[in-house]
Amino acid sequence: MPVNPAHTALWPAPHATGPVDATVHVPGSKSVTNRALVLASLAAEPGWLRRPLRSRDTLLMAGALRTMGVGIEEGVGPDGSGEAWRVIPSGLQGPATVDVGNAGTVMRFLPPVATLADGPIRFDGDPRSYERPLTGVIEGLRALGARIDDDGRGALPLTVQGGGALDGGPVEIDASSSSQFVSALLLSAPRFNQGVEVRHTGSTLPSMPHIRMTVDMLRAVGAQVDTPESGGEPNVWRVTPGALLGRDLTVEPDLSNAQPFLAAALVTGGTIVIPDWPARTTQPGDRLREIFTEMGGSCELTERGLEFTGSGAIHGIDADLGEVGELTPGIAAVAALADSPSTLRGVAHLRLHETDRLAALTKEINELGGDVTETADGLRIRPRRLHGGIFHTYDDHRMATAGAILGLAVDGVQIENVATTAKTLPDFPDLWTGMLGN
Structure with a gap:
């Protein structure tokens, strides 16, 4: 090569x-753009994403979602206010192969989405991506009822055997190595049959602002989320099942x-x-x-x-x-x-x-x-x-x-x-x- x-x-x-x-x-913001793409892809109606970041990580996310059947059209916003993406949700479909590059958000946020697809979704990426931790997401999804083939690596490459739905419910994970493990399960949780209750069991939890970003963005599209900050238990996040709204979001x-x-x-x-x-x-x-x-x-x-x-x-x-x-x-x-x-x-x-x-x-x-x-x-x-x-x-x-x-x-x-x-x-x-x- x-x-x-x-x-x-x-x-x-x-x-x-x-x-x-x-x-x-x-x-x-990459963090906002990629979370917004996931939420818009899981919504019950189309939405707009204005001033998205166009970079390797966000184009990998958009490309991955397109591969799974989501419509993402590039153009200008509805009022001609500059570059925007129109996200049109559809039935998620496999078989498909997703290239995650070396993007943590893509490799962690999309396996939960893939559990909702009708068919297998394979995830692969750059050589360095094989070394990055994914165990929290893989084991968490298995506890919630998903079938994932990773040959016991706890890392990429892996295949999610999508069944079109996921039971969800309570799950314990150790997110000490990445807060993205928590965000990954929360973002797709409204579409799980029982929602999700994520309990972090590790001694530390890095990058809490990114979890707060995930919660704020979920609430902005109509999800009900209970958090430690809103009076819930320490290190526990609960998301109620329900439809997500298509929004018109401007990226910071x-x-x-x-x-x-x-x-x-x-x-x-x-x-x-x-x-x-x-x-x-x-x-x-x-x-x-x-x-x-x-x-x-x-x-x-x-x-x-x-x-x-x-x-x-x-x-x-x-x-x-x-x-x-x-x-x-x-x-x-x-x-x-x-x-x-x-x-x-x-x-x-x-x-x-x-x-x-x-x-x-x-x-x-x-x-x-x-x-x-x-x-x-x-x-x-x-x-x-x-x-x-x-x-x-x-x-x-x-x-x-x-x-x-x-x-x-x-x-x-x-x-x-x-x-x-x-x-x-x-x-x-x-x-x-x-x-x-x-």
Whole structure:
């Protein structure tokens, strides 16, 4: 199989010659787009999804649902207000083969959907996808009555023997390695005959904001959900069976993908404006306002959007990032440029993401002259003068953007496979150079 030259090419990370001053329009949220596609596909009537993110992960999700029989038409919204997808639910059909790529949301959210299909649905993906944990979803679905063939791997590839319906009911799972295990069962639960009662039995549960996002989006399409926050038992979520409504949903900007641009303001002592930043959101990226302010910036929500300004100084941080683990690579890059040490905690689960992010960050920052050590559940970063060199990405989009942040302050950084940013942030190199006025 030929190697894509984009995967081996080195991208010279632009070096900032002064403070940035730019407005950056960040594309839509991957997390919202892929949850909305699943819910719209399970609805009782067609719906609209406006300003969806078009990236590798979301196109994989749309393609997978089309393969299973859902109609997804690309066009403009009903009022001509810009790009939108029309989602037309239909009877889910097999046999079909789904390519999950290396998208956690696709490999975890769609096997529950496949139990509702009439026929077998096979799931396969990139080599790295075989290493990512799926046991919580597989065992959970089996406990709810599904037939799944995975040859005992607890991972891809696997086949869901769809029977057109699923009993559902109570289930216990350990979602310590990924909150997506909980979200996966909740998203399809309204279509299960008895709904679902998911009880998390593990000692930790990472990325709780993503579960809150799932619950909010379920409620927005008419589902009844009881949660620990609404007075229910701790670590228990209940979804009542019922029809889902077709909605007209506008996707928020992806706040996690705003991270490298906000970091640029922090690193260069400049100002970045991100239009359409929501005043209230369940996106984990909203924590950036607090974290980057503590590291030396200031921000304000105005009519223009979020205005973030760096002070010219970067301070180290001691932070538990358990709920916002996806922000760790960018925070680690900024911390490597700070004036004091940082400790990033609560993110042991990052070893199971697109790559082992803790090992990758340690190796790549240290090879540029840094001083990063892994801890049991995170990183300890002692700032040192860095030098240029190759920054490897391991096919991980957030590693690529972390390298770009370092390149602002360190001349001669070359990013290997910057094209991997297309997973969630299409056209990143152009957005980055545009921000710098290059």
